[in-house]
Amino acid sequence: xxxxxxxxxxxxxxxxxxxxxxxxxxxxxxxxxxxxxxxxxxxxxxxxxxxxxxxxxxxxxxxxxxxxxxxxxxxxxxxxxxxxxxxxxxxxxxxxxxxxxxxxxxxxxxxxxxxxxxxxxxxxxxxxxxxxxxxxxxxxxxxxxxxxxxxxxxxxxxxxxxxxxxxxxxxxxxxxxxxxxxxxxxxxxxxxxxxxxxxxxxxxxxxxxxxxxxxxxxxxxxxxxxxxxxxxxxxxxxxxxxxxxxxxxxxxxxxxxxxxxxxxxxxxxxxxxxxxxxxxxxxxxxxxxxxxxxxxxxxxxxxxxxxxxxxxxxxxxxxxxxxxxxxxxxxxxxxxxxxxxxxxxxxxxxxxxxxxxxxxxxxxxxxxxxxxxxxxxxxxxxxxxxxxxxxxxxxxxxxxxxxxxxxxxxxxxxxxxxxxxxxxxxxxxxxxxxxxxxxxxxxxxxxxxxxxxxxxxxxxxxxxxxxxxxxxxxxxxxxxxxxxxxxxxxxxxxxxxxxxxxxxxxxxxxxxxxxxxxxxxxxxxxxxxxxxxxxxxxxxxxxxxxxxxxxxxxxxxxxxxxxxxxxxxxxxxxxxxxxxxxxxxxxxxxxxxxxxxxxxxxxxxxxxxxxxxxxxxxxxxxxxxxxxxxxxxxxxxxxxxxxxxxxxxxxxxxxxxxxxxxxxxxxxxxxxxxxxxxx
DNA sequence: CAGAGCCGCCTTTTT
DNA sequence: GGCGGCTCTG
Numbered sequence: 179x180x181x182x183x184x185x186x187x188x189x190x191x192x193x194x195x196x197x198x199x200x201x202x203x204x205x206x207x208x209x210x211x212x213x214x215x216x217x218x219x220x221x222x223x224x225x226x227x228x229x230x231x232x233x234x235x236x237x238x239x240x241x242x243x244x245x246x247x248x249x250x251x252x253x254x255x256x257x258x259x260x261x262x263x264x265x266x267x268x269x270x271x272x273x274x275x276x277x278x279x280x281x282x283x284x285x286x287x288x289x290x291x292x293x294x295x296x297x298x299x300x301x302x303x304x305x306x307x308x309x310x311x312x313x314x315x316x317x318x319x320x321x322x323x324x325x326x327x328x329x330x331x332x333x334x335x336x337x338x339x340x341x342x343x344x345x346x347x348x349x350x351x352x353x354x355x356x357x358x359x360x361x362x363x364x365x366x367x368x369x370x371x372x373x374x375x376x377x378x379x380x381x382x383x384x385x386x387x388x389x390x391x392x393x394x395x396x397x398x399x400x401x402x403x404x405x406x407x408x409x410x411x412x413x414x415x416x417x418x419x420x421x422x423x424x425x426x427x428x429x430x431x432x433x434x435x436x437x438x439x440x441x442x443x444x445x446x447x448x449x450x451x452x453x454x455x456x457x458x459x460x461x462x463x464x465x466x467x468x469x470x471x472x473x474x475x476x477x478x479x480x481x482x483x484x485x486x487x488x489x490x491x492x493x494x495x496x497x498x499x500x501x502x503x504x505x506x507x508x509x510x511x512x513x514x515x516x517x518x519x520x521x522x523x524x525x526x527x528x529x530x531x532x533x534x535x536x537x538x539x540x541x542x543x544x545x546x547x548x549x550x551x552x553x554x555x556x557x558x559x560x561x562x563x564x565x566x567x568x569x570x571x572x573x574x575x576x577x578x579x580x581x582x583x584x585x586x587x588x589x590x591x592x593x594x595x596x597x598x599x600x601x602x603x604x605x606x607x608x609x610x611x612x613x614x615x616x617x618x619x620x621x622x623x624x625x626x627x628x629x630x631x632x633x634x635x636x637x638x639x640x641x642x643x644x645x646x647x648x649x650x651x652x653x654x655x656x657x658x659x660x661x662x663x664x665x666x667x668x669x670x671x672x673x674x675x676x677x678x679x680x681x682x683x684x685x686x687x688x689x690x691x692x693x694x695x696x697x698x699x700x701x702x703x704x705x706x707x708x709x710x711x712x713x714x715x716x717x718x719x720x721x722x723x724x725x726x727x728x729x730x731x732x733x734x735x736x737x738x739x740x741x742x743x744x745x746x747x748x749x750x751x752x753x754x755x756x757x758x759x760x761x762x763x764x765x766x767x768x769x770x771x772x773x774x775x776x777x778x779x780x781x782x783x784x785x786x787x788x789x790x791x792x793x794x795x796x797x798x799x800x801x802x803x804x805x806x807x808x809x810x811x812x813x814x815x816x817x818x819x820x821x822x823x824x825x826x827x828x829x830x831x832x833x834x835x836x837x838x839x840x841x842x843x844x845x846x847x848x849x850x851x852x853x854x855x856x857x
Numbered sequence: 858c859a860g861a862g863c864c865g866c867c868t869t870t871t872t
Numbered sequence: 873g874g875c876g877g878c879t880c881t882g
Binding site: 858859861862863864865867868 | 873874877879881
Binding site: 237238239272273274275298299379380382383413442443445446544545546547604605606607608609610641713714738739740741762763764765774778 | 869
C-alpha cells in the first residue's frame with residue numbers, strides 16, 4: 179500500500195492519503211497534480227474502496243484518458259484487498275461521456291426514448307435553424323442572430339446558468355433588444371428536441387443534473403458512488419458544479435484538483451472562480467497546495483514566470499524547478515511560414531539524432547490549421563505524426579450519413595437524420611424531404627414501429643425514380659427478428675454504400691470508412707450508442723498522411739495548446755508566436771479574452787521538460803495554406819515582451835542555406851538525368 | 858423544385 | 873481553397 183505513495187513528496191502524499199471527506203488540491207503547472215489525484219484514487223482503492231465505486235471526471239477527452247490510464251497502471255500494481263473479489267475499473271471519463279452513460283441507463287425514467295439521438299454541434303445548429311425559420315425570424319426585416327450565434331447564446335445560458343439577457347449583452351450586444359424573440363426560439367428548440375428524442379451536448383449535463391436531483395433516481399445514483407474526483411477543476415462551468423453538488427447531496431466525499439492560472443475554457447462557460455470559491459458550494463472542503471515543480475528545468479520556468487508576471491492578476495507563486503541545470507529556450511525568427519516549417523523539421527531531427535525520440539517531442543499550435551504546412555512537410559520527409567484537436571473525421575459528409583442512419587434505426591423520430599438522408603436520393607432536395615417527413619409524422623405520438631408504418635405515405639412525396647432506392651434503405655432500418663446489432667449495422671451500411679457512391683466523389687475511400695465505422699457496431703448494445711460514441715469520442719483520421727503510427731514505433735505529436743493541457747514532453751516546439759495567431763485576434767475583443775490567451779500561452783510554455791523552441795515567422799501567407807505568394811507582415815506575439823524575450827536565445831533560421839543546398843541538389847539531378855540519356 | 862454554377866466569406870479553442 | 877448561400881436554368 180505504501181508503494182503507492184513512496185515516490186510522492188510530502189504534500190503530494192498528504193493529498194493522496196488525506197483522511198477527511200472533501201479535498202481541494204491547488205497547484206501550478208508541473209507540480210504533479212494528476213499524480214497526486216491518481217495516487218489518491220489508488221490509495222482509496224487499496225484502503226478497501228471498490229474501484230468501481232470511484233468516479234473520476236475531467237472536461238477534455240485527453241485529460242480523462244490520461245487520468246484513466248494512470249489509474250489503471252497504479253491499480254494494476256496495487257495490492258488487492260480481497261482475493262475473492264475481482265477488481266473493477268473506476269468509473270471515469272469526461273463529464274459528457276459519464277452523463278451519456280447515465281442517460282442511457284435511465285432513459286425511460288428521464289422521459290427519453292431508449293434510442294435517443296445524440297446531436298453534435300452542427301446538428302444542434304441545424305435544429306435551431308429549423309425553429310428559427312419557423313419563427314419567421316428573418317421576416318421582420320431586422321437583423322436577427324443566425325443559427326451559430328443562437329446556439330452560442332443558448333449554450334452559454336445553459337452552461338453558466340445565468341439569465342439569457344445577460345448572456346446576450348455579452349455575446350451579441352447588437353441584438354440586446356430582441357431578447358424575447360431569442361428566448362422564444364430557445365424554448366422552441368428545447369421543445370423540438372424533446373418531441374423528437376434528440377439530445378445535444380448541453381442536454382447531457384442538464385438531464386444528468388435532473389437525474390441526480392430527482393427524489394427517486396438521485397439517491398440511486400448517489401448510492402453507486404463512494405468518492406468523486408475531478409481533474410482540471412478550473413475548467414468546470416456552473417452547470418457542471420451543479421451536477422457535482424447534486425451527486426454529492428448525501429455523500430460528501432469529493433476530491434478536486436486544479437490550477438486557476440491554466441483556465442482556458444472561458445469560451446464555453448467555464449470559470450476559475452468555481453475552483454477558487456469552491457467553499458461556497460462545499461463549505462467543509464480542505465485545501466492542500468503543491469508548489470514544487472518537477473517537470474521543467476529552470477530556464478524553461480523562467481519563461482513561464484516572465485509571461486505570468488505581465489498578467490494583471492491571478493497567477494500563483496513563481497515556479498521553481500526541482501531539477502537543476504537546463505538549456506535556455508530558443509526563439510527562432512523565420513523569414514516566413516515555409517522557413518518556419520523547415521526550421522522546426524531540422525530541429526526535430528537534430529533532437530532525434532541526440533537521442534530524443536519523436537514521441538518525446540510535441541509541436542503545439544494555437545489553432546488546428548496552424549500546422550497545415552508543417553503536416554505537408556512532415557509527410558514529405560516521412561516523419562510520422564499524430565494530430566490532436568482540430569477538424570474532425572466525423573464532420574466528413576459520408577461519416578455523418580452513416581451516423582444519421584444508425585441514429586434513425588433506433589429513433590425514427592430523428593427529423594434531422596431523415597432530412598439529411600432523404601436528400602441523398604436522386605431528385606430529392608429540401609422541399610421534398612420536408613414533405614416526406616411531414617407525411618411520416620415524426621412529431622406525432624406512437625411507437626417507432628408505428629412511425630415507420632407511415633412510410634408508404636411518405637414515399638408518395640418522392641419522385642418516382644428514387645422510390646425503389648428509398649424503400650430499400652427504409653427496409654434496412656427495420657430490425658429483423660433475432661438479428662444482432664452488428665448484423666443490422668452491416669445491413670444499413672449496405673443500403674447506404676450505393677447512395678454514398680453516387681452522391682460524392684472518391685467513393686472508394688468513403689465506402690472504406692463506412693466499413694471501419696460499421697465494425698464498431700459489433701460490440702455495441704444498440705446502434706444509437708455507436709452513433710453517440712462517435713459523437714462524444716470522435717476518431718481523428720490524421721496520421722494517415724504520414725504512415726500509420728500503430729505500426730511505426732515512434733511518432734511526433736502535433737496538438738492544439740488546448741488539447742495539450744496537462745501533458746508534458748521533453749521537447750516542445752511552439753509555432754506561430756505572432757500577434758493575431760497567438761493571441762488569436764478572435765479573442766482580442768475583450769480583456770478577459772486576452773487574459774485567457776495569456777493563460778493559454780502559459781500552458782504552452784509549461785509543457786516541456788527540457789527544451790522549449792518558440793518559432794515566429796516574419797511573414798504569413800495571406801490565405802491560410804495558400805500556395806500563392808500574397809503575404810502579410812507580422813508582429814511578434816505581444817506575450818513575447820522584452821522581459822520574456824530576455825529568457826530566450828534569439829536565433830534566425832537559416833532558410834537561405836537550405837535553399838542553396840536544394841538548388842545544388844536539383845542541378846546535380848538534372849545533370850545526371852541528361853547524362854543518363856546517352857549511356 | 859432540384860441541381861449546377863457562381864460569388865463571397867471564412868477560419869479559435871471543446872464537449 | 874473550401875463551403876454556404878445565392879441565382880439561374882431546365
